[in-house]
Amino acid sequence: MPGVSQKGMAMPASPIRKLVPYAEAAKKAGTKVFHLNIGQPDIETPQVVRDAVRAYDETVLAYSLSEGNLSYREGLSAYYQKHDIPVNVEDILITTGGSEALSFVFNACMDAGDEVIIPEPFYANYNGFAQAAGVTVQSVTAKIEDGFALPAIEEFEPLINGKTRAILICNPANPTGYLYSREELEKLRALALEHDLFLIADEVYREFCYHGEKPTSVMNLDGLDQHVILIDSVSKRYSMCGARIGAMITKNEEVRNTALKFAQARLSPPSLAQLAGEAALQTPQSYFDEVIEEYVERRNVLVDGLNAIPGVRCPKPKGAFYCMAELPVDDAEKFCQWLLESFSHNGNTVMMAPAAGFYKNAETGRKQVRVAYVLNVEELKQAVDCLRAALDAYPGKVEQTNVAHAE
Incomplete structure (x- = not known):
């Protein structure tokens, strides 16, 4: 057999x-x-999303563009800019959930045998996406006695070698709920610049910060336009996990165009779910x-x-x-x-x-x-x-x- x-x-x-x-x-x-x-x-799930799905009356549920519907990407760009995150339409690639966005990033930015550094504990599927792409995960351990704060940068340095391509974080974090401070992100910024690494940030929980805390997006870090890749998703923000709509966002044109080839190979993200995602942008505060x-x-x-x-x-x-x-x-x-x-x-x-x-x-x-x-x-x-x-x-x-x- x-x-x-x-x-x-x-x-x-x-x-x-x-x-x-x-x-x-x-x-x-x-x-x-x-x-x-x-x-x-x-x-x-917000009422505006459910209403939009009910109102859909096209006679053919057709493919969208491989990079996602233009109207949805325009809406997302406006959403990010409303949150003072400098993202333009051309920076956005719509994906089948944040999971596919991460898979595109691993495949577009890393070869088999390359390495990515992730503070642990980390979202378990990061390990799976890396494994599928032939990428090795190296980890620095955030400790429970420190509330799972970012480990000291000195702990990252020994892991960086000729195969290291990126650092990946989740902010606010799954599984710990930790919210990285601006100061912690600036330390990662300096590290990415010093060693010419990608800084990949999964920011799908951006809306869920407590006691007036405000998240800092990696897109707001100076001098990192060619290094930063943002992962996003509608799943948790609008409680629509089954829609499977996410986004890979970067100002690095080479990375984006390379990821688009993987997007073309899977044809298009779900059309009806994009309609739901676009409607979700009208969710009231x-x-x-x-x-x-x-x-x-x-x-x-x-x-x-x-x-x-x-x-x-x-x-x-x-x-x-x-x-x-x-x-x-x-x-x-x-x-x-x-x-x-x-x-x-x-x-x-x-x-x-x-x-x-x-x-x-x-x-x-x-x-x-x-x-x-x-x-x-x-x-x-x-x-x-x-x-x-x-x-x-x-x-x-x-x-x-x-x-x-x-x-």
Whole structure:
């Protein structure tokens, strides 16, 4: 029987989705599963988007341009400029989600054997996109005791060699919710210039910053026009994950034209979803004001609740809708599987993403989990209560004392 490729065997499974069979089995057994494992918000997609999809009445659902509809790119350009981000229509390539944008970047900017440096913990699929492109991930570790702040630039320097092509960050960050400061980004700017590297920034959570914090886009860093590549998506901003519309944005014409060849090979991004994305640009600010207020309450309920459990440590995020928590367990993946296979509390259990898959060295995240606060407040309270009971009952519990909680 023909075998699969070495590349396929090396492709990592998603730590976010790998426990799905256990969750489905728990549900069939009558247990309610609180899904805190995946960034699928329960927030309503804006009414203006739903209305636009309902009103669509073209007789042919045709291809769009490979780079995306012009009217949508014009709307996006206006959106960025409204946020003081200097992006023009010609800088934008529409993609099938932010995932395809990242895949285009890896393939357009790097050859097999090249390297990219990513602060960890990082969005697990970055590893998958790199693996598919034959690119090696090198990591610098952000520490939970520092609230997952950017590691010292001195930790980046030893990793830079003749194969290093780029630094990749997510800001605000998935999975930690950390928001990089302007000062931290300026340090990365200097590093990119000194070593002639691309600085790739996944900014899909831009709208979700709390307590008046404002994100700094890499597009606002001086002197980096030829180095910066911005990744964006409608999925989380407008709670329309299923639309699969993203963007790759750069002022580097050579990179953009090279990425366009990959875009042409897949023909075009989804036409109807682009219509939805264009309509989403008309979403009123009141929508975001309400969503941010909701996420702040959810974050506080979840993170404060977790930190009130003995032995748990969880820095409070300033953005996105995720947090990383360290648990008093022998192995977070075993604990997460045990939650679904062997535990229920008042008929409930919790599904989380084991954090090992968010690190290059799985051992670093062995006792950590990523938790998404995408459920309503009452369900989050029940989930925290369930976790407290689970940690009391778990046979692999490890006693920890004097845990400091980074803010």
